[in-house]
Amino acid sequence: MQPITRFLCISTLAATSSLTLASTADTEARQQWHEAIAGGYQALTVETRELSDAARNYCQAPTEKSRTLVESAWLDAFVAWQRVRFVDFGPIETDNLAWQFQFWPDPKNLVARKAGYLLDNDSTITPSVIRESGVAVQGFPMMEYLLFDQEMNTGNNSLPAPHTCELLTNVALHAATNSQTLTDQWSAFKAHYIENELYRDTTIRAGMAALEILEERRLARPMGLSGNGKRNPYITDAWRSGKSLATVEATVIGLQQLYLPGLTLLLESKEETGLANRIRNQFAEVQDNFPGARMPMTAALEADDQYRTLQGLYVDISQLTSLVNDEAAVAIGVVRGFNSSDGD
Amino acid sequence: MTSMFRPAPLALTITALLTAGCANTPWSAESPSPATKASVVSHYADLAHANYQDALITARALDEATDRLIANPTEANLRAAKDAWLAARVPYQQTEVFRFGNAIVDDWEGQLNAWPLDEGLIDYVKADDYQHELGNGGATANIIANTSVNVGGETLDVTTLTPGLLADLNEIGGSEANVATGYHAVEFLLWGQDLNGFEHGAGERPVTDYAVGAECTNGNCERRGEYLDAVTDLLVSDLDWMVAQWAPGATDNYRAQLTAADANEGVQKMLFGMGSLSLGELAGERMKVALEANSYEDEHDCFSDNTHNSHYYNGKGIQNVYTGTYRRVDGSLVSGPSLSDLVQQTDPELDARLNRQLETSMEALGLMKARAESSSNPMTFDTMIAPGNAEGSRIVNGAIMALVAQTGSIEEAARDLGIEALSPDDAGHAF
Numbered sequence A: 001m002q003p004i005t006r007f008l009c010i011s012t013l014a015a016t017s018s019l020t021l022a023s024t025a026d027t028e029a030r031q032q033w034h035e036a037i038a039g040g041y042q043a044l045t046v047e048t049r050e051l052s053d054a055a056r057n058y059c060q061a062p063t064e065k066s067r068t069l070v071e072s073a074w075l076d077a078f079v080a081w082q083r084v085r086f087v088d089f090g091p092i093e094t095d096n097l098a099w100q101f102q103f104w105p106d107p108k109n110l111v112a113r114k115a116g117y118l119l120d121n122d123s124t125i126t127p128s129v130i131r132e133s134g135v136a137v138q139g140f141p142m143m144e145y146l147l148f149d150q151e152m153n154t155g156n157n158s159l160p161a162p163h164t165c166e167l168l169t170n171v172a173l174h175a176a177t178n179s180q181t182l183t184d185q186w187s188a189f190k191a192h193y194i195e196n197e198l199y200r201d202t203t204i205r206a207g208m209a210a211l212e213i214l215e216e217r218r219l220a221r222p223m224g225l226s227g228n229g230k231r232n233p234y235i236t237d238a239w240r241s242g243k244s245l246a247t248v249e250a251t252v253i254g255l256q257q258l259y260l261p262g263l264t265l266l267l268e269s270k271e272e273t274g275l276a277n278r279i280r281n282q283f284a285e286v287q288d289n290f291p292g293a294r295m296p297m298t299a300a301l302e303a304d305d306q307y308r309t310l311q312g313l314y315v316d317i318s319q320l321t322s323l324v325n326d327e328a329a330v331a332i333g334v335v336r337g338f339n340s341s342d343g344d
Numbered sequence B: 001m002t003s004m005f006r007p008a009p010l011a012l013t014i015t016a017l018l019t020a021g022c023a024n025t026p027w028s029a030e031s032p033s034p035a036t037k038a039s040v041v042s043h044y045a046d047l048a049h050a051n052y053q054d055a056l057i058t059a060r061a062l063d064e065a066t067d068r069l070i071a072n073p074t075e076a077n078l079r080a081a082k083d084a085w086l087a088a089r090v091p092y093q094q095t096e097v098f099r100f101g102n103a104i105v106d107d108w109e110g111q112l113n114a115w116p117l118d119e120g121l122i123d124y125v126k127a128d129d130y131q132h133e134l135g136n137g138g139a140t141a142n143i144i145a146n147t148s149v150n151v152g153g154e155t156l157d158v159t160t161l162t163p164g165l166l167a168d169l170n171e172i173g174g175s176e177a178n179v180a181t182g183y184h185a186v187e188f189l190l191w192g193q194d195l196n197g198f199e200h201g202a203g204e205r206p207v208t209d210y211a212v213g214a215e216c217t218n219g220n221c222e223r224r225g226e227y228l229d230a231v232t233d234l235l236v237s238d239l240d241w242m243v244a245q246w247a248p249g250a251t252d253n254y255r256a257q258l259t260a261a262d263a264n265e266g267v268q269k270m271l272f273g274m275g276s277l278s279l280g281e282l283a284g285e286r287m288k289v290a291l292e293a294n295s296y297e298d299e300h301d302c303f304s305d306n307t308h309n310s311h312y313y314n315g316k317g318i319q320n321v322y323t324g325t326y327r328r329v330d331g332s333l334v335s336g337p338s339l340s341d342l343v344q345q346t347d348p349e350l351d352a353r354l355n356r357q358l359e360t361s362m363e364a365l366g367l368m369k370a371r372a373e374s375s376s377n378p379m380t381f382d383t384m385i386a387p388g389n390a391e392g393s394r395i396v397n398g399a400i401m402a403l404v405a406q407t408g409s410i411e412e413a414a415r416d417l418g419i420e421a422l423s424p425d426d427a428g429h430a431f
Helices: A003-011 A023-060 A064-084 A090-101 A110-119 A127-131 A140-148 A150-154 A162-188 A190-195 A198-220 A244-269 A273-287 A297-302 A304-332 B010-022 B037-071 B075-098 B103-113 B163-169 B183-191 B221-246 B254-260 B263-292 B307-323 B339-346 B348-373 B390-416
Strands: B148-151 B154-157 B325-327 B333-335
Touching (some): A023 A064, A023 A190, A023 A244, A110 A150, A110 A162, A162 A190, A244 A273, A244 A297, A273 A304, B037 B254, B037 B263, B037 B333, B103 B221, B183 B221, B254 B263, B307 B348, B339 B348, B348 B390
């Protein structure tokens, strides 16, 4: 992480929270968030189940059509994940579920290495093999590798090779099972979440961290605006399927639908209606970049006019991040502590 | 693990832990005047200075040992060079706590301690067991075997391997994995690629990789020696520069700047360094990623299998800064006004808790170290993170949990000491 970001991290470390808590608004916000996130998890459960079915159908009867269906089911499920990805607390923390869904970043191409290891080994790939194989095997990036990686698709193990199908269907099943577990546990978590006032700040911080990661790691770094200054599409999400920026859009939509209502409710309870409106408008500004910006990151980094589109998106997201992480956080009195993206 | 690495007996390790524990007596218990933020920051600079001096002393010893190896490539000299490298890591890893928060260190350290590296940039690798960074054009450049290298369209003449040239080659093509310099480059040149995966064992570079004439293995032995010579010289001069930055009595170095600034700023840097290393870097990047993905590619000292010590001394560095103490490589103790003294003045309960948590972390990291260095059936970090290794996973998780717990108290300590937005980067933030 760049020094500037590091200092920003500590800058909020010790700001004191506001003295009087609008506890009714706080409770309402948590109810709002709980319900919204429950909907997001439910959608993820539905989409991953469909993906699991589509993978099984394709492997039973591999046709061009069933292949297209499994690819689009993968994207739908991954988009559903991107929408709830900002939630970094509660049941998603159990057994590193978040990393199980998406091990990222993967600069050493561990996904390919793990796939090679499993596929070159003759033993049957069962659900328990997936459970024991670590987070690089267990989620969307592995399925994306099997479905979209160019080298993979031209090699001996390319789908629908039976062993590769075993891997694909079992990873898809694993993700579907995890989604169902997550939905159930989130529901059971409700009372605790709503009663515990600390979850107000936890939830706000989750959105702040997601925006920070979006701006810095998912845009600025691949664009060469920070880090080593070189453009590099491989450090984004979903570069193999060319869906890096579509996933950025999904994260923004997720934040808008699941996070923003609770946040603006709190701001309005503190008579910060102007700020709440500015944040709403900024979400709309970000969304105006799509579908134009829904292109593969490699294309966006190569051609000048497409890069300009990407820059436009970046600027809008930076402004959104600043409104939420600086202005809204201060208005509500949220303190940002150390988080897992500190360090380098 | 090779026979060059002599595991310390368990009893000795425990003694070392107990001795280290003694260093934690708060300075204020013996001192008449209470610690102030200014005295704490000034002593922090003393700690950094002593710690970098030790890093320099041990790097010089490494430089001399590698010179002997190059001049006379025998098994004994290779073993001595490896021992010198391991000894040099002890103080250096403790300095990493100064990295986060002090931009001067962070901007400099990439040339000394960057990892993980695509070692194919430097020397030969076994192609079918080599996974490099995606999109890195320099991953197989092999500087030792070539007189010119081309990375990402950039062609460089590498006929004469000098410290300056290696510094220019570091992160060539903009990839952080193109590590041409520093401890891990030296480590690779001494140990070679670790081809054992999750199995026990480190890299096994033959000493004949430095042999002259017909005995030379893997080609380019003379170039390899020149590389090792240049890269160790560079390490020494880099550390020399950093020692000067923290030396007392100068008016134009970093220490002068730090101690002249508002003391709150210094305290902020101290706490930020502790918290960032503790959570995001050590617990997260260096342990949790490696464990959850079962990725030995994410092992810190992957060629030498010395990762447990890198982690242990990282943890020690965090404790050093809080307690204001540092045990030098000559055995003497540096101590003075500390953050612990400051927190004790305002919240003794928090101070006691944080001290306890730092001890707990050191015990957890000590267990990792002891297990890796155990004389019977040792388990190194790359084995601990293997799939299905329940004991290894428990040890690594224990250390992660302890570091996470202490980070929570570091945040509290920051609040307790009234650390608010102070950095110039926060201009415009309404705190």
